[in-house]
Amino acid sequence: MRLNDERESSNIEDRRGSGGGGGRPLKIGGIGGVLLILGALYFGVDPQVVFSLLEGGEGTSPQVTAQAPTAQDDAGKQFIGRVLASTEDVWTTYFQAMGRTYHEPHLVLFSGGVNSACGYAQTSVGPFYCPTDQKVYLDLAFFQELQNRLGAGGDFARAYVIAHEVGHHVQNELGIMDRVAHLRTQEAENGAGGLSVRTELQADCFAGVWAKRADDAKRILETGDIEEGINAAAAVGDDRLQKEMQGRVVPDSFTHGTSAQRVGWFRRGLASGDIHQCDTFSASQL
Incomplete structure (x- = not known):
C-alpha cells in the first residue's frame, strides 16, 4: 500500500502497556457481541465461554500483565493511524455527499x-x-495471528481488518445497528442467513467501498494488495474457521458468513464503491 506520504489520524488512543486493569467481562450484546465469537475462534478460546458472557453469565476478568510497546509496535501504530485517516477521509466525503455528517x-x-x-x-x-x-479496539498481536496462524499476511490484509471494524461504525452512524437490534426481536440472529451474518457481510462490503474510493482518490493500492484483502476475508470465513477449530462445519451457528460470502461481498463493495450495493439485509442470496 502507498501510505508513506499520508497523514496519521489523531483519533488513536494508545493504551498499550497498561494491562487494562480488569473489570466486568466484555458484554456488547446485539451486533457487537458477535464479533467476540470470531475472536474466540481466531485465538482458540472456547466459544461457549464467550456465549456464556454474552448471555449474562459470570466470568472472570483477570489482571493482564502487558508488555511495553516495541519499535515494531510503533511502526504498526503508524500504519494503523494512516489507514484510519484514510477511512476518515473516505467516509467524511461520502457522508457529505449524502447530506450527512460523519462522526469519526x-x-x-x-x-x-x-x-x-x-x-x-x-x-x-x-x-x-x-x-x-463508538470505538474500535485492537491489539497489534492480532496481526501476527492473522499472518502466522491464518496465513493472511500483508499490509492490505491488516487494512481490511481495520476497515471492516470501521464498517461497523458506519453501520452505527447510519442507524443500521439500531434497526437490526429491533429486528432481533422478530428474526433469527445467528445461522447462515441470520442477522449477524448479514451485518458482518455488510461490514465487509463497506470495507470494499472504502478501498475503492481511497484508491480512486489517492492510488493507495499496489500490485497484490487486493489479493491480500481477499485472502484475509477468506481466512476468517465461518466455514473455514469451524473446520479448523472443530473439524466440521455447522451453518446454524454461523455469525460472519462463509469464506466465499465474505470474499463476494468485499469484492462487491470494491467493484462498486457504493454502499447501496451493500444491502445484505434485502439480499435473497448471500
Whole structure:
C-alpha cells in the first residue's frame, strides 16, 4: 500500500502497556457481541465461554500483565493511524455527499486487556467495535495471528481488518445497528442467513467501498494488495474457521458468513464503491 506520504489520524488512543486493569467481562450484546465469537475462534478460546458472557453469565476478568510497546509496535501504530485517516477521509466525503455528517470513531490500541464501554476484553477476543462508546479496539498481536496462524499476511490484509471494524461504525452512524437490534426481536440472529451474518457481510462490503474510493482518490493500492484483502476475508470465513477449530462445519451457528460470502461481498463493495450495493439485509442470496 502507498501510505508513506499520508497523514496519521489523531483519533488513536494508545493504551498499550497498561494491562487494562480488569473489570466486568466484555458484554456488547446485539451486533457487537458477535464479533467476540470470531475472536474466540481466531485465538482458540472456547466459544461457549464467550456465549456464556454474552448471555449474562459470570466470568472472570483477570489482571493482564502487558508488555511495553516495541519499535515494531510503533511502526504498526503508524500504519494503523494512516489507514484510519484514510477511512476518515473516505467516509467524511461520502457522508457529505449524502447530506450527512460523519462522526469519526476512535481506535484504541491495547496489549493484553482493555476496558471499554462494553466491558473488559482480553486479546483473545480479537478486534472489536463497541457501539456504546463508538470505538474500535485492537491489539497489534492480532496481526501476527492473522499472518502466522491464518496465513493472511500483508499490509492490505491488516487494512481490511481495520476497515471492516470501521464498517461497523458506519453501520452505527447510519442507524443500521439500531434497526437490526429491533429486528432481533422478530428474526433469527445467528445461522447462515441470520442477522449477524448479514451485518458482518455488510461490514465487509463497506470495507470494499472504502478501498475503492481511497484508491480512486489517492492510488493507495499496489500490485497484490487486493489479493491480500481477499485472502484475509477468506481466512476468517465461518466455514473455514469451524473446520479448523472443530473439524466440521455447522451453518446454524454461523455469525460472519462463509469464506466465499465474505470474499463476494468485499469484492462487491470494491467493484462498486457504493454502499447501496451493500444491502445484505434485502439480499435473497448471500
